[in-house]
Amino acid sequence: MSSNQLTLAPAPPSEAAERVRLEVREFLAQELAAGTFTTHVDTWLSGVDPEFSRKLGARGWLGMTWPKEYGGHERTAQERYAVTEELLAAGAPVAAHWIADRQSGPNLLRYGTEAQRKEILPRIAAGQCYFVIGMSEPDSGSDLASIRTRGVRNADGDFVVNGAKIWTSNAHHSHYGIVLVRTGPPGEGPRGKHQGLTQLLVDLSLPGISINPIRILDGGHHFNEVVFTDVVVPGDMLLGTEGAGWHQVTAELAFERSGPERFLSTWPLLAEFGRRAAATRDPAQLAVLGRLSSRALALRQLSLRIAAALDRGELPDIPAALVKDMGTTFEQDVVDEVRRVVDVPASLDSPDPLGRALAEAQLHAPGYTLRGGTNEILKGIVARGLGLR
């Protein structure tokens, strides 16, 4: 295995991470006791609560790894990892800031101009500025490089953007999008279409942008279609290098695909199941709890390794694809495994919290293995890491 691209060095133990973990745990216990939020499944998609996000910002738990000059806190990726894990395990409402803190901020740090960083990063770290991902389009899902949204330079050097982005989570609550557009022609050959793509930093309040809701199957409004009609994006909102969008997106995906939200979306269900097993002491339930936990513990080690690699400035896109494939499969399996050993029907109206958690987790389940790259695409990336492509 050392000869392939899937293996990363183990993350060293971090006392600082364990300290901040306990601080977050304490904070969440207080917030739960005060009733400022209630635990739900998959809250990094569905739990939008700007006030909660601002509280996290005030405590220094957003933009944790960024330089202080941009509002960050210069802490390690492992400390950030511990914070995000605690928030997810508690099912806290973190969706408002999630994308900005996870990938848009790091993307700006890596590729943004000084003005862009100074303007935006402190607001993200304060929990006040939220981002959407502008990658997928109505006709371009897995085949991302086939996008058709165009950005054409006008006489002033601004980009005139036309097209549409889709599945943009919480665009209706967000301030900016990092939008992948075609600004130049594709090149020759099978990978030629990776050329001519550019990332733009788009203020979602610009004229010509309309945000249309797309309801997921349970009626929840998290996704949107964002339509751009002759939207004039100022030239200084180019992110990074014109034409280098594909490379930048690949870097962004290492952040997008490797975090604990890729295996903890259904932890609140597992915690509720643990409560049940603690009460019944049913051997079959305890065994399932142990088995699922062993899978989660392995995923956690993989995810931690990637966090440490990102900290070292590496871009482990292939291990990130692997952990997301394994992790999101696990998220779905939690539902299947739990329901086999509890006699509890899944229902949002269930008097039993376990029934409600099962219902929430089941209704969101199809999304786990689609968002951020389908598991088929991810396995293709892993196959490349094995040298098969």
Added chain:
Amino acid sequence: MASDQDLVVETVRDILSGHEPFVLTAERPWDAGLWSALAEAGLTGVGLPEEAGGSGGELADAVAIVRTLAAGAAAVPVAEQLLVAGPALVAADLDLPSPEEPLTVAVEGTVAAEPSDDGDGPGRFVLTGTATDVPWAGVARHVAVLAAAPPGIEGAVLAVVDVSGLTASSAVNLAGEPRGSLVLDGVGVPGALLTPARAATLRARYALTRAVQISAALEQVLAWTVQYAGERQQFGRPLGKFQAIQMELAQMAGEVTSTAALVDAAVQALGRGEETVALAAAAAKVRAGEAVERVAKLAHQVHGAIGFTQEYRLHHLTRRCWSWRDEAGTELAWSRLLGEALVAAGPDDVWPAFTAVV
């Protein structure tokens, strides 16, 4: 991995290259020649302190040796000696037999220990009963036996038995590795009382050792399968160019990589002497066992019929993995133990218990 371990691995590989895996039989139940070569090189005492008669070195060195031998389907009791029985005897202040003679471990069965009244003072016990599922029974010269403590005393007794002269039953595991029983008929042996926690740690070490072996073997199985898929041509192109095969190989890689990450973490916890190592080992054993299920199945699927034959190498590892996952405690036993531990602190504290495992 540090360069120290690279050197150890290289040495073991050199020795292994002269000892191809073979089908184990009653006449040839282990690779005695390989053992001699390893013992001569001092590799059967690595990780055991020099003052106890070992070769010195770190846990990581011993693990590297065990991994390399597991990936090579080596039919020798090195894993039992370096990672389980040897360290357990050292921790219990019992004399370590010469590392040049194979030492194994027995944790199952009906063996009971009574303090000996043969006048030799404390530290001697009489063992009575049958030790079952003993790895390398009939091959190993000494067995570290975990026996029931005398009535009214908590914990267990760890005793060292010289089994030369004893007959082992002929049971073998799915790979033909000896796993027989030993009848102990009132033998007087040196031993030490272990607290329940120490006895649990010994069982955990054993389980983690099997997880280490599985992890290494599955990495090799993946490598063989990727190689085979690159070489075998059908419909005018290598199997590995078919998307269906790529998906299977990617799934195998996911299992192998996940298992390795957790097993490594559990080994590091063992190296740091953490109290929670029993749970880390439990998780690693369960995860490794689950990986065997998918990786072995897919490896055979990709290899096609040739991988189902005795002449082809694949079964040397898949049969071992199918056995190792059941040995040292089944997945069901360890997953229950882990589940019980996770709810032990209370119904609302499953998550804190989870994050404390490893």
